Amino acid sequence: MTDDCRGSRLEPLTFDRSRPGHRGATVPTAGVPAAPIAHLLAGASLRTRPPALPELSEPEIVRHYTRLSHLNHSVDLGMYPLGSCTMKYNPKINDEVAQARGFTDLHPYQTEDDAQGTLELMWELEQALLVVTGMCRATLQPAAGAHGELVGILMIRAFHRDNGGASRDTVIVPDSAHGTNLATATMAGYKVVELKSSDRGLIDLDTLRSNLSEKTAALMLTNPNTLGLFEEDILEITRLTHEAGALVYYDGANLNAIMGKARPGDMGMDVVHMNLHKTFSTPHGGGGPGAGPLAVCARLEPYLPAPLVSRRDPNEAPMRRADCREGCASGPDDDGACCPRFGLDYDRPASIGRVRGFYGNVGVLERAYAYILSMGGDGLTQASEDAVMNANYLRTRLSGTYDIPHDRLCMHEFVASASRQKRDTGVAARDVAKRILDHGVHAPTIYFPLIVPEALMIEPTETESLAGLDAFVDILVAIDREAHESPEVVTGAPHTTPIRRPDETRAARDPMLRWRSDTG
């Protein structure tokens, strides 16, 4: 806990360590007859000053980043109950199989014949996601959940344009919604109306009714919502919205709660995005890459971004017998036709168009596919059951110690509040979160959703053991005791992390957003 101990663990920047003349990689020389560079680039403006990239050897760079890695908390180090982020364990086999050269070397403009393995994987992943969501067709293009949201809302805009709804200019969003929902609607050119939640933390049908109109383009919601509560009136919500001529967008950030238990398609959803880095266990990478596939109902299918992955039956597009795969379900027939063939379908005249280059974060798709194979339908269902059980277990055990504004059956997460601690001891949600870090556990999401004061949004996920959950309860109970007995320990936390609280005001007032040689 001493400053010395902490200081020794911090690491200079690569730019601070740089020494002229060092290098960490060599590259082949040209080895062909060639004119001087200046001649080859005649007519082009050239760089006048070399970029100040670090000059370091490979061993120095490896040590630098290894030491940096030691400054991170991660799922592999300990519990990470960050609400709405589904920080479940990321199986190692998924990373390993995704590193196969047949995947990583595959260029996006190779022929479809060259890419049959990846295309088949993408097709099968799409089919599995449709089973989980109960939707009709999906695009794998969006790079993240918010990216999927943008695709979905642009598709809804295109649908209304083609169906006499061009004057619909408003998207309705509950006040418990993720910030991305509102930002997406704005980015897609819509006005946003926020819907006040009921006392029970749900969408109030009368409030919804009074906000729906001929100007409403869509309702965006998360179910279970960000309080971890299932919208019990969901069928009436979608019915009323459809009756008003609007569509319903399902933010799938919380899909981990309901796999095998309920399907957004059955709820009446028109558009659904999924976060593969949440529900389907791909590593979050410190902020990405994720993937945000978007599934839609039949009437929106024409608007999906092109290209979609297509599957043609062997009879339509026969493959040569020599190409028949071992274990191919159809097997070669007498004419030599065999195996479905996978392709990219660009012939989609009503498509809203692309939202990124190429086809998606394919490396993430590969990992999610492997996860679904491992789990199977029964395993995914069990994962949701365990996730919901873990959340309810924590909620039940913590409800004596912390306020839980909606203390009833929750789904995969719940929102506690430190408002009692704040009132009685001055210890706020932020302080509780910082003190949790001292125990080798990541903090919950704090101050979100906005409708709960001093919110601690807790999502344990299904991969946390009973012992781990009990330890987390003990930590939170101990922090409550500390708040009463020695609040300065909590308000001064964390004490054992590599740094203490950063001065955020200073960072924002006088932004230093890159290294400078005189500040190192």
Next chain:
Amino acid sequence: MSYLVHTDADRALMLRRIGAASVDDLFTPIPRELRTTALDLPPGSPESEVAARVTSLAERNRTWGSRSFLGAGCYHIYVPAAVRSLTGRSEFATAYTPYQPEVSQGTLQHIFEFQTTISELTELPVANASMYDGASALAEGAFLAARHTSRDGILVSAGVHPEAREVVRTYASGPGLPVADLALDPSSGRTLVPDAARLEGAAAVLVQQPNFFGIIEDLEPLAEAAHAAGALLVVSQNLLAAGLLAPPGQVGADVAVGDVQPFGNPPNYGGPFAGFMACADSYVRQLPGRLVGETLDADGRRCFTLTMQAREQHIRRAKATSNICSNQALCALAATIHLALLGPTGLRELGATCIARAHYLHQRLTELPGVSSAHDGPFFNEFAIRLPVDAALFAESLRELGVDPGVPLGRFDPAWTPLLLVAVTEINSPRDLDAYVDAAADALAHPKEAVHDR
């Protein structure tokens, strides 16, 4: 299912403490008519079978190693082993957005190093923590310009990658920003500088450097024209050329975007990579995405934290600069490490090898009968050739001879059917180049049907 951690006894105990008779009781908030009991998917598989299945799919792909000359925004560049070794560390891979800086200095610092690296390569003072990819970063660059100038017109050079142009149009369709193309000079392949009338009301001029056809644009006159009309110049920059070509900031660009893919991120059928965005100081409050800043902790030590979050969706909600939430931190880390390994000397040498080999191959190919250069402007590691035959058929012939010779451009525009876009990097050895030329000579001497008959 080995990732599930509870025994049945654990579950029974937990349910008892919750006060539920069965796990089904936990799902009673879901209306009965919605409840399902199972997923119509195959049962789970042991790890060995998962590995076998997914690996068999990888093996079903065909790849070409150093005999691939495909580029068009995605390049085969050798990734040093240290890159994957370090990015594979689970402390980086299994963390999330660094909301708690006290336990996220590893991620925050490598993002700060990334921002510095991008700032150096673009020669613009501020870079964000990364975007989804180069194409969506270009669209976000256009939006930034529209916010800053309070104008809506977007002018996109025909030298921008066709897919990136499409992404700009898709994004622009929401708020209804009008998008128009800027033509190329047919002989040089460079963007024609628009006149004042064309630029009236424009928020942004979007160009790519080097452009889609590999041609090095002359950015200075484009910057002058854009600025004279009150518009911003947004440059989509290929970082592979950043060691040699004038960076956007040196020649008057206001915003630089692009994709880090050539560094640390193998092609992987198009992703994941990381986009980047850098800009002049005056636009920093308009930047989308995460920003990491340097500050001091309570003990006065240098540390890093997410900053200027008032621009972002989780604070500003409907008024955010963008809806972007996650970035591509791990892909950005791969690029940061690869570029640190190369250093300024390695980056320059890598560019020099690419350019020398590309020019050698260009010369040899354009000596073949009927083959000509599509443009006469300067190029870096990529160029378009005009063939006497359909480029797709030509490519098919060469693949039969063991070379994947480039991207037939007819897939983007039927008018480009005779054009083949050829990219050369340091993985294509001199022997590979000569093999390409021999195969091309063979294929041209025996057009497609003749090859089939042999």
